[in-house]
Amino acid sequence: MKTVDIESNEEALLKSALEKVEHLPEHQPEIQRFRYEDPDLGGKPRAITRLAMGDIMCALVQKITKGGETVLHSHTGMDGFYMVLSGRARFYGEGDSLVGELGPQEGVYIPRDVKYWFESAGGEDAPLQLLQVEAFVRGRKNKYTSYGPDKSGEQLAEEVTRINFYDAGLAADPD
Numbered sequence: 541m542k543t544v545d546i547e548s549n550e551e552a553l554l555k556s557a558l559e560k561v562e563h564l565p566e567h568q569p570e571i572q573r574f575r576y577e578d579p580d581l582g583g584k585p586r587a588i589t590r591l592a593m594g595d596i597m598c599a600l601v602q603k604i605t606k607g608g609e610t611v612l613h614s615h616t617g618m619d620g621f622y623m624v625l626s627g628r629a630r631f632y633g634e635g636d637s638l639v640g641e642l643g644p645q646e647g648v649y650i651p652r653d654v655k656y657w658f659e660s661a662g663g664e665d666a667p668l669q670l671l672q673v674e675a676f677v678r679g680r681k682n683k684y685t686s687y688g689p690d691k692s693g694e695q696l697a698e699e700v701t702r703i704n705f706y707d708a709g710l711a712a713d714p715d
Contacts, residue, residue: 564676567595574708578669579603582704589706600672601625601708608659608668611689612636615652617682619675623647627668628661652677655687 572592579587585606591599602608604627612634622631624642631639631648634655639648641661650656660668676682 564595565593573710575710576601576708579704579706581605581667584702584704586702587704587706589708591708596676596678598674598676600674602668602670602672604660604668604670605664606660609657610659612655612657612687614655614685614687615682616685617652617677617680619652619677620650621647621671621673621675622650622658623671625669625671627666627670629658629668629670630661631656631658647671 572594574591576589576591579589581587581603585604586608587603589601589603591601593599608629612632622629624644624646626644628641628643630641633639639656640646642648658670662668
């Protein structure tokens with residue numbers, strides 16, 4: 541597993557693929573291998589590890605001790621699947637209605653255009669590890685819409701500094 545420099549030009553995909561589908565990779569008829577390791581948070585409240593990424597799907601694991609995606613939002617071109625691996629998560633819909641507090645082996649499916657947000661419910665002693673699989677609609681812009689307070693570009697950039705990014709992909713067969 542390697543650390544990813546989110547500011548790198550090579551990582552435009554990780555930064556923007558969730559909104560700009562033109563940055564999704566071309567279809568590659570090859571199997572992607574990965575090895576997930578519990579990421580070092582380095583004092584930050586969150587880490588995101590990319591497991592695999594294709595032209596219509598990506599798989600990530602988020603490790604969160606505090607917070608999550610805590611602003612009500614939706615995506616126009618992406619269906620999301622979340623499953624708790626360890627810890628606890630609370631998922632909410634419109635009006636802060638609790639969809640559910642989930643533990644290990646429980647999850648939710650969130651279709652595109654559905655408003656939601658989530659948070660870790662376990663704290664630093666029991667970090668949330670959440671498998672996230674996103675499926676993209678080819679040819680449809682995946683617009684992220686926030687229904688919370690508007691944030692400046694500087695505020696959003698500062699939020700990214702509170703996340704460690706990793707890539708679990710294996711470049712070559714280790715055997």
